[in-house]
């Protein structure tokens with residue numbers, strides 16, 4: 001007898017890697033709940049519409065939007081939650097020159113918001129669900145030899161720490177911090193090494209390989225461990 005399709009929620013799927021992951025998981029036969037801050041303006045998701053895709057509104061930096069999503073999901077069970085959303089502003093400005101509102105926005109979007117979302121959706125997670133967060137190698141303190149990207153690096157390092165705390169609160173769950181590689185998206189720019197399909201195929205394979213494995217791992221799209 002065939003298994004019912006599994007379900008993934010991709011938070012931050014209007015474009016870039018989140019949109020690519022939506023396409024990848026639909027191609028693998030999954031049910032996908034893809035979120036966008038402005039669903040009516042998410043043209044890429046509109047092109048993918050079908051029975052296996054549900055599009056929901058979500059701003060990970062807005063607690064009201066997070067709890068509204070949790071309410072709309074009702075009892076829908078998630079096999080994987082992957083928080084992909086992220087921002088990168090002021091990459092070439094030292095952090096002391098960035099305004100306080102922008103600092104707060106980047107930390108809330110990249111670090112605290114993703115963890116708050118995972119906590120808000122606990123009731124929806126299957127007992128062995130994988131919870132994945134899109135971080136970056138730039139969040140690795142151990143491999144920072146070049147500097148730059150200060151606010152972004154700090155926000156992703158904060159995400160790595162907060163997700164480590166999350167994994168300790170939820171011992172027994174598979175928790176992943178994933179670096180997608182340097183990818184040609186709006187954030188990655190046109191000179192990046194990887195195209196979106198290559199990165200998302202790798203990310204989905206890494207998530208699949210870690211299903212059911214309790215504990216936290218910090219890995220890239222090829223499954224290589226990254227230094228903290």
Ligand SMILES: NC(=O)c1ccc[n+]([C@@H]2O[C@H](COP(=O)([O-])OP(=O)(O)OC[C@H]3O[C@@H](n4cnc5c(N)ncnc54)[C@H](OP(=O)(O)O)[C@@H]3O)[C@@H](O)[C@H]2O)c1
Nearest residue numbers: 014015016017037059060085086136182183185186187188
């Ligand atoms: N591309 C790379 O080389 C690279 C490398 C390392 C890590 N990453 C990480 O990978 C993730 C995806 O990046 P990307 O390259 O696909 O970037 P992107 O093309 O700029 O897309 C960013 C996505 O995040 C969403 N988003 C931003 N703020 C949000 C919020 N407050 N609530 C919900 N969604 C929000 C955006 O939605 P809107 O359309 O509404 O703005 C968009 O869907 C990010 O976490 C990024 O840090 C990327």
